[in-house]
Amino acid sequence: MERGATPGVSGEGKQTLAELLETDFLKCPGCSEQFTTPLLLPCLHSLCVDCVQNLSQPTKQESTSKDSPQTKDSNSNGKIPNGILKKSNPATKLTTPQNNSTDGKSCDSNVSNGVDHDTESEDKTPAGQVFQCPICGSSIRGQTFPVNNFLKHLVELHTYKHGPTPKCDYCAFTGKSSTATSLCLDCRDHICDSCSDAHRRTKLTRGHQVAPYQQIKMGMYDHDIRGHQSPSCAHHPQESVTLFCDKCEEVVCSQCMTSGHKGHSTCSVEAAVPRYKLSMQGLMRGLVRQIPSISKYCAFLTNISENVEVAKLKLFSDLENQANTLHTMIDEHKNQTKQRVTEECTKEKQMLEEKISGLERAQHSLGDNANYLECLLAHGQGEELLSLHHLVTHRLTQLTHLELDGINTKLRVNFNPTCPTKAAVSAMFGNLSLGHVPLGNDDSVSMATMSLSTTLLPPVRNTPQSTLTFSTKCGEDTKDVWPTGVAITKDKGFVIADRDNKNIKVFSSDGQKKLVFCGEGEGKIGTPFDLTVLPNSNIAVTDRESEDVKVFTQSGNFVYSIKGHFRNPRGITTNKQGQIIVVDCQKLQLTVHDPKDGSLVTTIAGRNKDGTNALVDPFYVSVNSVGNILVTDTAAPNIKVFSPKGSYLSRSGTYGTRDNQTLQPYGVCCDQYGHLFVADNNNDRVLLLKPDGQFNRPLLTQADGLWHPMALTTTNDTLVVTEALGEVKVFRYV
Incomplete structure (x- = not known):
């Protein structure tokens, strides 16, 4: 590419299928020949199996260079230029393996005209062997690379259209030799005119779609052939994949459901395709x-x-x-x-x-x-x-x-x-x-x-993995536990605000109780609601009864309180600068405070552009990856978004029981990638939202054992959920 050119999407996706087949898309960038058993590398470039094997094995020159440092490849950067890889035997590029069956055919029933239809062979390079992708230079460690079924099937279609016309499979079975004139798209047999007539009359095959080769080569059956192409099961090569395992997130066949995927939730491939x-x-x-x-x-x-x-x-x-x-x-x-x-x-x-x-x-x-x-x-x-x-x-x-x-x-x-x-x-x-x-x-x-992190999000598990469940009920409790606040400490422990028992509980990373405190004197806790861990590891707690925010050390010692700014403080969080942000459900505003002494930095009025109140009954607050402030509100729209400086930006969410609605939004948190999580208390679920606040899907529901979720927090790709009556559940979602 010339300096100054801007590479990007080449436009093949906007081409027709027929046009795509005539481009270099089907040529291996390693050997510049048409793909044979294309393998997909982790960098998303594809190479022929022979090219991968050549790359993953050291050359004689490389072996010699280890003993003779003065002998080096002229390509000093170690990259393999495009086009220098050659297949070990190009003349046998399209081979036909022998079949030991007694049906008279000389080739496997799934292999004809030099095309390996559904053999899910994979290259297994030596473990630990590292080689470089010849296209992008990525370092790739030897492993099992999957067959690129998409490219393999396109090559198969190209061979049907431009390869030599094959011999009739049925005539070969009887010892005769005649040129095939048609292809059965259902059983993929190559048949001549006379055998084609018999094929149409046979009860088992009369409903099959038979395509004349003359019309295939004209491109009249491109999409019909594509519609009949399907990869075979990796574990049961004779079976086609027709199901999708929701738990394992992979395509499977019917036999898999009685073995490795027994008892797993599945759906049809057609049903799973849209969301992925x-x-x-x-x-x-x-x-x-x-x-x-x-x-x-x-x-x-x-x-x-x-x-x-x-x-x-x-x-x-x-x-x-x-x-x-x-x-x-x-x-x-x-x-x-x-x-x-x-x-x-x-x-x-x-x-x-x-x-x-x-x-x-x-x-x-x-x-x-x-x-x-x-x-x-x-x-x-x-x-x-x-x-x-x-x-x-x-x-x-x-x-x-x-x-x-x-x-x-x-x-x-x-x-x-x-x-x-x-x-x-x-x-x-x-x-x-x-x-x-x-x-x-x-x-x-x-x-x-x-930065790529703001636009490229890691995939969220279809079914988050439960990693820890523990109860926050302690011997000191006199009432049912009502865990309205949760935060994670620097040592991965959990801090819980128990509203009804009027105390703060600290647990270790494995859910074991470490400390329960309620403060003394000036630091006596009235009715705690939410809490957050400050950059210096202190714990800031909103106290609705005392109308203030109290700050404690992790050992429960009172440090200071923030007074005079609140009527009914609820949600609390910190931003990237470590400042404390508090939402007041009675004043319908947010305040930002210095974490050193609690002094007021700024007040966010929480108003629409027309001057009316944007907040109606706010509960929890969080800050996303770009610094915007998100507030859950029981009134629809349920989520209100403010800029880091306090400007009202947007709102989203509706009231109801459908997948994209909430009955009572409680806890809210945002992870490092921008994923947004909202606790839908009355619907017994946690909703996953996109970074722009638009609904994605329910992430956790009653099917996952969730019951009245309240407070949320996230760290290191794990989501922490508190439930009414004191259960805490931790899930890995990435």
């Missing part, structure tokens, strides 16, 4: 949105590289002017200075070119990934999509944490000439300044714009 396709589409959109950012940063580095050359030329001009004044007396010093400047600028440009090259490679990889996903989503079968979704979502999750190699300084060159004299040539010539300086505010692009 929608998830992939969202991930793809986020991926595509990152491509211009990388291109922009490449242009930024290119501009700096060009400015280095401009600065060098200007400095050379100054040197020449000074040198002409001093004549030959300073020629030697001039040349030494030029050499020094040239060396530093060359090093700087080399460094920038290396970074640009690396970014362009990452940009190509993202573009390739997006291109592949677009094609898969546009033309892939549901079974193909589901059979690959684990690897796809894992790769996209990796991109969520992608860190790009940027720069923190840039080379600055400067020359300050002095008044020439005949003494001390070095002093007369001037002072040269060479060194890196931090990027200034005028630099229009920073690495902050390159």
Whole structure:
């Protein structure tokens, strides 16, 4: 690709199926030949099985280089250029394995015309062997790579259209040889005219769809053939996958339900496709949105590289002017200075070119990934999509944490000439300044714009895994436990606010009770509602009865209280700056406080743009990954969103019992990726919302044993839920 070009989605997804089949999409980028048993790598690039095997095994030259350090591949960066891989025996690219059956056929019933229809073979590279993807340079550890059924089936269709016409399978069974004229799409037999007539008359096959090869090669049956292609079960190769296991999140056949997936909840492939396709589409959109950012940063580095050359030329001009004044007396010093400047600028440009090259490679990889996903989503079968979704979502999750190699300084060159004299040539010539300086505010692009985490979300489990359940009822309790607040300490312990027993309970990471306190004197707790752990590990508690916020150490010692700002404080949280945010359900406002002494920083009036109250009966508050403040409200819309500075931004949610509605929204929390969780108390469930506040799906329900969820918090991909009467349940959801 030329410098300055912007790679991205190539547009194959908008092509017709017939057009896609005639592109290089079906050629292996490793050997530049048509795919044979394409394998999908973790970086979402596909290679033929032979190419993967060649990559994963050290060459003789590599083996020799270990003993002879002076013998190196001319490609010093270790990457394998596109097109240099060749199959071990291209002449046997489309082989037909022998069949030992006695039916007279010379090939497996699933293999004909050189096309392996449904063999789920996978490459198993040596464990621990690391090789590099020849397209993006990603380091890949040897493992079992899945067959890319999407590409395999497209190659099969291409072979039907452009490959040699096969012989009739039925005639071969009787020892005859005749050219096939048709293909049965249901049983995938190749048949001649006479056998085709018999095929249509036979009771078992009269309903099959038979396609003439003449019309197949004209492209008239492309979509019919695709409709009949389906991957076989990885564990039962003779069976097609028709079901989707909700628990394991993989496609299975009917036999799997009596073995490895016995008792698991399943649905049809058709029913499962929409939600996973929608998830992939969202991930793809986020991926595509990152491509211009990388291109922009490449242009930024290119501009700096060009400015280095401009600065060098200007400095050379100054040197020449000074040198002409001093004549030959300073020629030697001039040349030494030029050499020094040239060396530093060359090093700087080399460094920038290396970074640009690396970014362009990452940009190509993202573009390739997006291109592949677009094609898969546009033309892939549901079974193909589901059979690959684990690897796809894992790769996209990796991109969520992608860190790009940027720069923190840039080379600055400067020359300050002095008044020439005949003494001390070095002093007369001037002072040269060479060194890196931090990027200034005028630099229009920073690495902050390159973050992928705001758009690429890791997949949420269809069924979150329960990791811990414990009761918060203690011997000191005189009433039923009502855990209205929960927070997680730095040592992964749990802190619970028990409203009705008027105390705070601290538990270890495994749910064992460590401490119960209710304060004394000025710090006596009246009616606690919610709590949060401050950056210094202290615990801040809203006290509705005392109309204040009390701050304690983790050992229960009272520190200070925040008074005079509240009538009925409920939810409490902290923002990225560690400031305390409290929502007041009577004043219908939020206040922000300094965590050191509780002094008021600002008040958020909680009003709409027209001046009316945005809050009606607010309960809990949380801060999302971009600093926006989210408040749950029993009035619909149920979620109100404010900017970090307090501007009212948006609202979402309706009142009811449907999947996208709530009866009584209680706890709310947001994870590091932007996922939003809301406790729907009266509907006995926790709802999962997208970062923009739009409903995604119910994450936990009564089917998961949930009962009247109250407070929520999340950390390290785990969700903590308190229930009425004191149960605490912890789930891993990613």
